[in-house]
Amino acid sequence: MKSFNSILYQILGANIKSRREELNMNQNELGEKVDIGRASISNIEKGRQKPPLSVIYKICHELDVDVHSILPTYVEIENELKVENESSFKSLFDHYDLDESTQKEIDDLFKDL
Numbered sequence: 001m002k003s004f005n006s007i008l009y010q011i012l013g014a015n016i017k018s019r020r021e022e023l024n025m026n027q028n029e030l031g032e033k034v035d036i037g038r039a040s041i042s043n044i045e046k047g048r049q050k051p052p053l054s055v056i057y058k059i060c061h062e063l064d065v066d067v068h069s070i071l072p073t074y075v076e077i078e079n080e081l082k083v084e085n086e087s088s089f090k091s092l093f094d095h096y097d098l099d100e101s102t103q104k105e106i107d108d109l110f111k112d113l
Contacts, residue, residue: 002084004077010047011072011080012056017045019063019070034058 002010020030027041034041034055043049044059051059060067072080098106 002081004081005050006047007077007080007084008072009044009050011076012070013045013047015070015072016059016063019065020045023063025063030059030062033062 020027027045028038031038031041035058036055040049040051044051044055056070057067060070063070
């Protein structure tokens, strides 16, 4: 299952990538402008690398956007986390061939956490 932080950085990265592509800029160009490598830009866009705030600010400056416009809201992260967790539970339920009543008991148990 994914964590709140991993979802945060996934959405952040997707927003950076979307804006970079809107500007017809490639990863290498953005990396040069913010003084980091193309591979780092790729990893940031995929949510695998968690850049410090200073790098996020530099990226936003080069993409001509305010930081708040690429950062996901708390609600966006929570909603994505819920979707991810439901998907993970569904996979487990299918794998272990659990009946509906057992699935409901497990769902109810985790809702209370």
